[in-house]
Amino acid sequence: MSLKPAFLRTLALSLALGLGTAAASAETIKVGVTPGPHAQILEAAKAVAAKQGLDIQIVEFSDYVVPNTALDAGEIQANSFQHQPYLDNQVADRKFKLVSVATTVNYPMGVYSKKYKSMDELPSGASLAIPNDPTNGGRVLLLLQDKGIIKLRDGVGFKPSVADITTNPKKLKIVEIDAAQLPRSLPDVDAAGINTNYAKEAGLDPVKDPILREDPKGPYVNVIAVREQDKDKPWVAILVKSYQSPEVKKFIDDTFKGSVLASW
Structure with missing residues (x-):
């Protein structure tokens, strides 16, 4: 049985309206x-x-x-x-x-180095780059404290600054750099704390390459x-x-x- 042209036009219009409603x-x-x-x-x-x-x-x-x-x-x-x-x-x-x-x-944030295979190998006075924003820079400082490398004053919360360091036995020279530029700066410093997304983007392995790494929970x-x-x-x-x-x-x-x- 054939369909009349008027019916076909009505059917086509109905389908078009239906698709338009779905898109909207x-x-x-x-x-x-x-x-x-x-x-x-x-x-x-x-x-x-x-x-x-x-x-x-x-x-x-x-x-x-x-x-x-x-x-x-x-x-x-x-x-x-x-x-x-x-x-x-x-x-x-x-x-x-x-x-x-x-x-x-x-x-989990990591500290990376092109020159040394562990934090213990870092010499006295080594340069360590951290993100220059208070939260992520402070995150690296808290990681260093957690691993016994530095001490921070009490009550610093999640945003310590370099000025909050009270004990620094290795006399680390903390360099603050824009977080996105840290992988590019890695060859120019002894070590750097780098956010995982920027580390991966630069071809670093966030599981195998860090010489220091945050605990995954936190x-x-x-x-x-x-x-x-x-x-x-x-x-x-x-x-x-x-x-x-x-x-x-x-x-x-x-x-x-x-x-x-x-x-x-």
Whole structure:
């Protein structure tokens, strides 16, 4: 039996309207990340979110300051690149109205060297580079204290500075450098404390190469941040569920083999 042209036109119009409605129901958000593991993991989460009607556009930033500035300004809807102490510091210092809505992964920080195979080999007066932001620089100082290499004054919390060092038996010369530039600066210093995402991007192995490494558990689990006004929006729940999915955890385990650890 043949279909009449008028019916075919009606059917075609109905299908077109149906497709238009489906397209309109898909929500698009921009999520800021730093290059390397954060971007790779979000790519995996993006595929999961797409099945739930959420289109994630990934925006890469080359430093640790702009992603929060862009989020607070509404240029992006979320970011995934920082741990809670860093976010807390940014909120306090810059009055951003940002909150974390989920934990993501942990990147145990390491101290690397092109010249020495252990911290014991570092000579007196050796140069050690650390990130120049208070949270990540302080993170290296706390690691050094935890391993008995320096001592810090009591009550410094998560943001000690070089001025808080009270005991430095090796007379280490602490050099503060932008976190993203630390891998490039590694040949020019005796050692450097480098965030895992930048270490991996530079071809370093965050499991095998550090001469000193953080314990994997601690306060430095990374988070997804959004603006306070957005925290209860439906897309936030989809983003979090997609990120903390079995598919993404498997991707992390298979891809990073212990250098990046899922928090869920």
